Amino acid sequence: MDADDAKYVCGLTPQSLEKAKKELNEDPKQRIGAVQTLRKWIKQQPHLTCRTDTQFLLTILRRSKFSQLVARELIENMLTMKTKYPNLMSNLDLKEPAFRTMLDAGVIVYCPKKDHEGRSLVIIRPGKVPDMDDPNFGHHVEVRMGLAIGELRRHLDENITVNGIMLMFDFTGATMKQMTKRNSEERKIHSKIWQDCTPERVKAFIFYNPGPILEFFLTTVKQFMKKKNQERIQIHETMESLYKVIPMEFWPTEYLPDDYNGPSAGSVSEITAYWKKVISEESNRKYVLEASHEKYKIDEKKMPKKQDAIPQESFRKLAID
Template identity: 35%
Template sequence: MQMDQWECSISLPGKKGIFQTGLSSLSMADQYESVSLICPPVDHGPAAGHSWFPGPPPPIYSCTLTPELEAKAREELQEKPEWRLRDVQALRDMILKEHPNLRTRLDDAFLLRFLRARKFDYDRALQLLLNYHAGRKAWPEVFQDLKPSTVKHVLDLGFLTVLPRPDPNGRYVLFLRPGKWKPNDYPFVDNVRAIYLTLEKLIQPEETQVNGIVILADYTGVGMSQASNPGPFLAKKVVSILQDGFPIRIKAVNIVNEPRIFKGIFAIIKPFLKEKMAERYVLHGSDLRSLHRSIPPSFLPEEYGGTAGRLDLAAWTRLLLDCEEEFIVEFCQPDPLEGVVLPDSMLFEEGAGGKDEDTFRGLRSQLYYCY
């Protein structure tokens, strides 16, 4: 097979193949020589040295779930350890048969993310994988040259971070502060880029794939300029990526210190949310006791009535920046959908802007009224 410089070959003793990750993928290359595979880096460098966050998975899959998490995955995700690699192989076969030109990773660890996110439903997992790649094609401003160094200004500003300890349910807390962003400072899509890179890092550990994550958003300082800037079409893209185009389970969205204008902001977002996701939004206002019922104080920084020390923005920034090479391999490569024919029903339908703008004109008056 002719390989580009961004592709790689992994050879295992006594076996032949272009990308061999354990028992489930040893014979696929001989059957489908035209498939290009993106290989995750083997040497993860200093990123593996952040003791508070799990390191990336090894190139050859080996389950890292505890017996308790395996039981949880069985109950909530229909994951059976004895069938795990068989299920991965089934999804891999579907990709190679139905989309042989798709430039996607096919290793076990990567495909498991999509199976777990869709409770091991092969068809839904495949659709999620296609949406995952389609999102990149539909929104090049976000995904072109996507690496941590290009969003350092967002991280330094404190727009987002990840709290160092998972909550009692084992879920990492993605902490957002939309009020830290001012439209005149940089484009809104830079915030989306930083969020996406963070999600990509968060989803690597198998614990996150099973437990999901929690979002905590502090809306202190959010005014009309932030609320009206993205607009419904941009909001729809963000929601579509998080809800239908990324293999992560968002279990709760906690909003604190929301201003009156948040009613108008949520009116923009809600039409694009699935009912189950909309029900996971919890508005706490300035009532920290209400927040503590969702996230106990021992897991929160002092600024939010917690006992976990002062809020540390630098730790997550360092972790992401240490993963620069990892993200270059993952994102700074040729278009994975080049030459691929996708189904008619995909994310981000073209030509929807007119309807969205009409909707936005109606919602803008709501924003001003709330403001």
């Protein structure tokens, strides 16, 4: 047994473990065996330079519902895009100045509480971006920051991969100029990365207060989303409508009525202060830098011929969500 496998201790809560068994086909007795099978395949691929640590491989397998075939495809997709777009996916450094500035501005808010299904809420507020004309705060920064902190969150809490996240886009204050800053090819690339090249399981796409931006989204962005993700889109014009989906206690105080006195996720400034502290820890920075290192890539010149590949029929084919 690999030394890393021997050290692994499952960090799933009883609720998450039950969901992993039921929804992701995870069998605790076969878990390490599945990791070893995937690791062996990676090491046999001359064109891949890929992480093989237990936690990473488990994340991939859970995202793939423990289908070895789908896990392989996810790794191939991830490394192909990472090799092609290193400016978006490689050498992610939590000390990048733009990350701290975006956190301070409240562009991305990682809410600490999880709902009754174990899902965490991430609020994205494009209207808070400091200056979209500044190259330091373009959409590429949002992608890099999302990938970096997403990688760190899954590292710190493996329940996230099992239960997934809810993305809430708060368009308050956003302008059409901001939305059109990203061209069609960039939207296609970014959608490909989020849907096919990360272990993230997005269980809901919530659009709040979209106004005229909604029509723009439906005609330019939705076309790049897979059908399953299109079906997860929710549109809300009021917070009262959102409270029916996500109870008040999970929202930052800025999203709650003035006369509300119950539990909450804390203020945006408090949440931001917490994440600034987390990303400032050198151990976390080193982890993300290593996990996203440019050495992990694909070499197309060394790619085996198709006839040398293992027949797909030997693997389970699953509908992955």
